[in-house]
Amino acid sequence: MTVNTASAAVHIAPVVVKTLVRHKKERKARKKEGREAPQDDILFDEAFxxxxxxxELGTKNTVESLQAFTNTRIPSLYWVAISPVRVPLSSCNDAADCLIKWFGQNELKKVVGGERWWQVRGLDGIDAEWIAERDHIGDEEVLYEGKRISKEEQDIIRMEKLESVMFYVHGGGYFWGSINTHRHQIIRHAHKLKGRAFTVNYRKAPQYPWPCPVQDVLAAYFYLIRPPPEALHRPVDPQKIVFCGDSAGGGLCLSVLCILRDLGLPMPSGAALISPWVDLTHSFPSVMTNTQTDIIPEHGFLAKPSVLWPLDPAPKSPRVVPATTNPPPKPGEVDTLKPSLARAEVEERGLDVPQGHYAVETQEEMLEKYPSPDPAPAMVDSAKDLSTGETSRGKEGRSVDVKSPEEIIEDWEPKPAKVLMENPSQTPLELRSQIQMYATTEQLTHPLVSPISQSSLGNLPPLYILAGDGEVLRDEIIYLAHRAAYPSQYPVRDSVLEEVTRQRENVDKFTKPTQVHLQVFDGMCHVLTVFMFTDSARYAYRSIAEFIKHVTQSPPDVVEQKPFPEYNAIAIGDTPFIDMKKRPRKWARNKEKAQTLAPTLDQEHRKDNPESDELLEQNEAVISEEIPTRSPEMDSPRTQREGGRIIMLRERVDVRGIARIMEPQDAIEVLKIPADRIGQIREAPAMRWLRGQEEWDRKYRKQGLRVLEKRKHLIHQSERLIKHALDQGLVHESFPETMVGTPREKGTGRAVKRKTSIGEIQKDRRWGPLDLKDEKPPGSAIAARRDTPEALALLRKTIYHTAPVTHQTVPRMKASDAFRATMDPHDNPNAPPRQSVAEEQVDRSQIAALNGLRIWEKILGYLARKSSSKASDGVKSTMAFMQNHNHAKEE
Structure with missing residues (x-):
C-alpha cells in the first residue's frame, strides 16, 4: 500500500472515531486531577x-511513496498571490563556493566525502515560491522593461512594495514535506505579517543527504540578496529578511546563519525557529519522556524497504553489536572522520601499544583509561617522525615501511559509533547501521548537521525560538536557546574542538551573546503552528509577525537594545497580540489590568516611550501578584540584560495563549546536563530505534530480499545505459578511450560517427554522476548510485539532455533505448526524464482538487470553523466525504 488519499482515509477514519469515543472520558480525568491540556479541546484532540x-502511516510505506505524496503540487487559494520561480544554477554555484571555503579541502575530503557529489542535481536549479496576500499587493497592471509579462511575474514586482520578507524553510525530518505541505502555514504568516514570504523546496535526504539541503537554503538566500540578471525582484536588503523554519527547517536556518557569520557574509535581521531539530544524536531526555504527547513516531522515521532505503533492507548481521574495540571512539561518541597521524600509525601498522589496548573493556574502564577524545597520541611514544620515511618496529619485531602522512590516512575508515550505556559496567554497543536518513552516523555530531554542537552560537542575529512542552525535542530547544544567549556558560564538549580547527577558533572569536526570546507552550506538540485554530498557534503566528516587523522596520539601534516587541507586553491576563474582546468571561478579570499596563504596539510609540523599562517592572509585579504560590527563590525577571542590552526573554505560554515567566535557569534540569554528554548517542533512544527497526526487518523480510534483486537488475540497466551512450559518441574523462583520437567500433575498427541529440552542455552545471572519481559520498546519495530508478533518471538526464561542462559531447539516444522509453508511460525519449521526488514536485494538477493534502486542509478548515459542541457532527461529515470520494474513485 502506498501513501495516497485512499490509504490515508482508511488509516485515519478509525482514529477519528476512537478519539471521539475516549475524548470525554480523558478530559474528565484531567479535570478531576486539576490538569489542563490542549486535548481538552475536541478540535485539537482530533487534529493531533x-x-x-x-x-505513523508514512513509516509503513516506502520513503519514495511518502515523498511523492507530500510533494504533490496543489492549487493555491484565489486570494493569495503565489509566484513560482527557480533559483538558478549560478546561485547554487555561489553557495557551493561558500561551503567549500567553510569546510576547507581536508574536511571536504574526510568528512563530507568530496566537493562534487553534493553539487550534482537533476533540475536546473531549485524550485521556490514568492507568496503574499493579494489585498496587500494590489492588482494594477505592471510592465517589465516595457513588455507585458504573466500574472505571476507581475505579482513578484507588485510584492516589492512590501517591506518585510520572511524566508521560510519547511520541515519534514529532512526527507519529506515540501512547499505544498507548508503553503497554508506560510500564507497565514504572510497574512499576519502583511509582508511577502519566500520559500524554497530544497533537496531531501536520503537521495540528497547533508550537505545538499544546506547548499540549497544558502543558494536561495543568495538569490534574494544577490539576484541573477534573469530574476524579476530587486536585491533584498538582508536587514529586511528574517529566516523562519520549523523542525528540520529550523535546524537548516541555524546552520546557514552560522555559515554566514563565520564567513563574514551579510546576515538577516533575525530568525524565528519553530521546534528546531538541532541534535540528531537524540542526547536529551525529552526524546524518551515525551513520546506519548508528541506526533513523532515512537521508533523514529522508519520506512518499508525499497531500492532507496534502508541501505541494508535484509541485513545478514545485527545492526547493533557489542563493541569489538576500545576507544576511539569513546562510549557515546561517533568516531572522528579525520584521524591524527599518530592514531593512524597505531591502527594501520600495529606499533607497540600499552598492554591490553586491543582487549575490549567495560564502559567505565574505557572512560577512565582514555580520558582524551583522541587517546592514540599518548600511546605512540616510540613512533618516529612520520614524514621522514623511516621504519618502525611492529608488534612482532618486523620492519614496516613508513608511508607519507597522506598515504597513512588516505584509506582510513572511522570505527562504528559506540553507544553510551546506562550501566557503566557493561561493554558498550556499536552501531553498524545508519540511523538517520539525513547524514551518516559518523556525521551526526558535525556542527552543520547538529547545530547544538556548534562551538559558539554567539554573534548571531536575534532569535525567536518556540517549543511545545509536550514535544520530544523540547529539551534540546531549551538548551539551544540558553547556549546562544550565554556562550560561555554552556560550552561545547571537548571532542568538537579537538576535531575542527574552525570550531576552536570560533570559541574565542564569537563571544557576544545572541539575543534570544524563548517561549515554551504548555502541552503543545512538535511544530505547534500546524494546529492553526488553537489559541497557542494564534498567539505564535501573531508573535512571529510582530517580531519580524519589529526587527526589519525598526532603527538598528533600537533592535540592538530591544530586539523583541514583547519587551513592552503584559504577560499575565493577555498580551497586545490577543484581542481581549474575543476572550471567554473567566479571563475578563485581567482585562482591566491588561488595558492599564500594556502599551500600544505602534512602532513610533515604542520608540518614543521612555517609560517602557518602568512599565516592564510593573508587568513583572503583576506576574508575581498573579502567581502567589511561587516560592521567593523562583521569582526572577523574565528579561536578562547586559549593559542595557536585552539578552534573553524566557517565558511559558499556556493553552489560552497567555504568557508567564519561565522558572529560573537553575531550576531547569536539562540545563544541568554536563557539556560532554551533549551530542552523544545514548542507550535508551538507540535501543528504541533498534527495536522498531528489527520489527520492520521481520515484517518486511521478503520485501527486503526482493529489493536486493531489483537493485541488481537496475545496476545492469545503468551499465547498459552508459555502454550505449559511449557507442553513440559520449566523450568523457572517466572513459579514457574516448579522449584519444577518433572512437572506433569494436571488432570492425571503423570510425564512430558522433551523433548529437537535442540536449546541451550547460555552462553553469559543474558536475554530473560520471564526475565522482576519488569521491566518497554517503551510501544513499543519488549522485553515486546506479541501483534506483531515480538514479538512472538522473544519469540519463545528465548524459542526454543537460550535461555538465565535464562532458565533451551530448550523444543521441540509441534506437533501442528510445523504443523502451516510448513504451514506458512514465518516460519520454524526447524529453528529460522526471527527476527524484526528493527534488522535483509531482505534477498531478488534474486530480489536485481530490489530493490528500486538500482533504487534510478541508478537515482542519472544517474543525477550525466549528465549535466544540458541533465537532462530532463535523467529524462524521468529514468521514462521509472521504468514504464517498473513495466510492466514486472506485467506480
Missing amino acids: HIVKSFI
Missing part, C-alpha cells in the same frame, strides 16, 4: 491524533 496517525 490525525497528524500523528498520518506520520
Whole structure:
C-alpha cells in the first residue's frame, strides 16, 4: 500500500472515531486531577491524533511513496498571490563556493566525502515560491522593461512594495514535506505579517543527504540578496529578511546563519525557529519522556524497504553489536572522520601499544583509561617522525615501511559509533547501521548537521525560538536557546574542538551573546503552528509577525537594545497580540489590568516611550501578584540584560495563549546536563530505534530480499545505459578511450560517427554522476548510485539532455533505448526524464482538487470553523466525504 488519499482515509477514519469515543472520558480525568491540556479541546484532540496517525502511516510505506505524496503540487487559494520561480544554477554555484571555503579541502575530503557529489542535481536549479496576500499587493497592471509579462511575474514586482520578507524553510525530518505541505502555514504568516514570504523546496535526504539541503537554503538566500540578471525582484536588503523554519527547517536556518557569520557574509535581521531539530544524536531526555504527547513516531522515521532505503533492507548481521574495540571512539561518541597521524600509525601498522589496548573493556574502564577524545597520541611514544620515511618496529619485531602522512590516512575508515550505556559496567554497543536518513552516523555530531554542537552560537542575529512542552525535542530547544544567549556558560564538549580547527577558533572569536526570546507552550506538540485554530498557534503566528516587523522596520539601534516587541507586553491576563474582546468571561478579570499596563504596539510609540523599562517592572509585579504560590527563590525577571542590552526573554505560554515567566535557569534540569554528554548517542533512544527497526526487518523480510534483486537488475540497466551512450559518441574523462583520437567500433575498427541529440552542455552545471572519481559520498546519495530508478533518471538526464561542462559531447539516444522509453508511460525519449521526488514536485494538477493534502486542509478548515459542541457532527461529515470520494474513485 502506498501513501495516497485512499490509504490515508482508511488509516485515519478509525482514529477519528476512537478519539471521539475516549475524548470525554480523558478530559474528565484531567479535570478531576486539576490538569489542563490542549486535548481538552475536541478540535485539537482530533487534529493531533490525525497528524500523528498520518506520520505513523508514512513509516509503513516506502520513503519514495511518502515523498511523492507530500510533494504533490496543489492549487493555491484565489486570494493569495503565489509566484513560482527557480533559483538558478549560478546561485547554487555561489553557495557551493561558500561551503567549500567553510569546510576547507581536508574536511571536504574526510568528512563530507568530496566537493562534487553534493553539487550534482537533476533540475536546473531549485524550485521556490514568492507568496503574499493579494489585498496587500494590489492588482494594477505592471510592465517589465516595457513588455507585458504573466500574472505571476507581475505579482513578484507588485510584492516589492512590501517591506518585510520572511524566508521560510519547511520541515519534514529532512526527507519529506515540501512547499505544498507548508503553503497554508506560510500564507497565514504572510497574512499576519502583511509582508511577502519566500520559500524554497530544497533537496531531501536520503537521495540528497547533508550537505545538499544546506547548499540549497544558502543558494536561495543568495538569490534574494544577490539576484541573477534573469530574476524579476530587486536585491533584498538582508536587514529586511528574517529566516523562519520549523523542525528540520529550523535546524537548516541555524546552520546557514552560522555559515554566514563565520564567513563574514551579510546576515538577516533575525530568525524565528519553530521546534528546531538541532541534535540528531537524540542526547536529551525529552526524546524518551515525551513520546506519548508528541506526533513523532515512537521508533523514529522508519520506512518499508525499497531500492532507496534502508541501505541494508535484509541485513545478514545485527545492526547493533557489542563493541569489538576500545576507544576511539569513546562510549557515546561517533568516531572522528579525520584521524591524527599518530592514531593512524597505531591502527594501520600495529606499533607497540600499552598492554591490553586491543582487549575490549567495560564502559567505565574505557572512560577512565582514555580520558582524551583522541587517546592514540599518548600511546605512540616510540613512533618516529612520520614524514621522514623511516621504519618502525611492529608488534612482532618486523620492519614496516613508513608511508607519507597522506598515504597513512588516505584509506582510513572511522570505527562504528559506540553507544553510551546506562550501566557503566557493561561493554558498550556499536552501531553498524545508519540511523538517520539525513547524514551518516559518523556525521551526526558535525556542527552543520547538529547545530547544538556548534562551538559558539554567539554573534548571531536575534532569535525567536518556540517549543511545545509536550514535544520530544523540547529539551534540546531549551538548551539551544540558553547556549546562544550565554556562550560561555554552556560550552561545547571537548571532542568538537579537538576535531575542527574552525570550531576552536570560533570559541574565542564569537563571544557576544545572541539575543534570544524563548517561549515554551504548555502541552503543545512538535511544530505547534500546524494546529492553526488553537489559541497557542494564534498567539505564535501573531508573535512571529510582530517580531519580524519589529526587527526589519525598526532603527538598528533600537533592535540592538530591544530586539523583541514583547519587551513592552503584559504577560499575565493577555498580551497586545490577543484581542481581549474575543476572550471567554473567566479571563475578563485581567482585562482591566491588561488595558492599564500594556502599551500600544505602534512602532513610533515604542520608540518614543521612555517609560517602557518602568512599565516592564510593573508587568513583572503583576506576574508575581498573579502567581502567589511561587516560592521567593523562583521569582526572577523574565528579561536578562547586559549593559542595557536585552539578552534573553524566557517565558511559558499556556493553552489560552497567555504568557508567564519561565522558572529560573537553575531550576531547569536539562540545563544541568554536563557539556560532554551533549551530542552523544545514548542507550535508551538507540535501543528504541533498534527495536522498531528489527520489527520492520521481520515484517518486511521478503520485501527486503526482493529489493536486493531489483537493485541488481537496475545496476545492469545503468551499465547498459552508459555502454550505449559511449557507442553513440559520449566523450568523457572517466572513459579514457574516448579522449584519444577518433572512437572506433569494436571488432570492425571503423570510425564512430558522433551523433548529437537535442540536449546541451550547460555552462553553469559543474558536475554530473560520471564526475565522482576519488569521491566518497554517503551510501544513499543519488549522485553515486546506479541501483534506483531515480538514479538512472538522473544519469540519463545528465548524459542526454543537460550535461555538465565535464562532458565533451551530448550523444543521441540509441534506437533501442528510445523504443523502451516510448513504451514506458512514465518516460519520454524526447524529453528529460522526471527527476527524484526528493527534488522535483509531482505534477498531478488534474486530480489536485481530490489530493490528500486538500482533504487534510478541508478537515482542519472544517474543525477550525466549528465549535466544540458541533465537532462530532463535523467529524462524521468529514468521514462521509472521504468514504464517498473513495466510492466514486472506485467506480
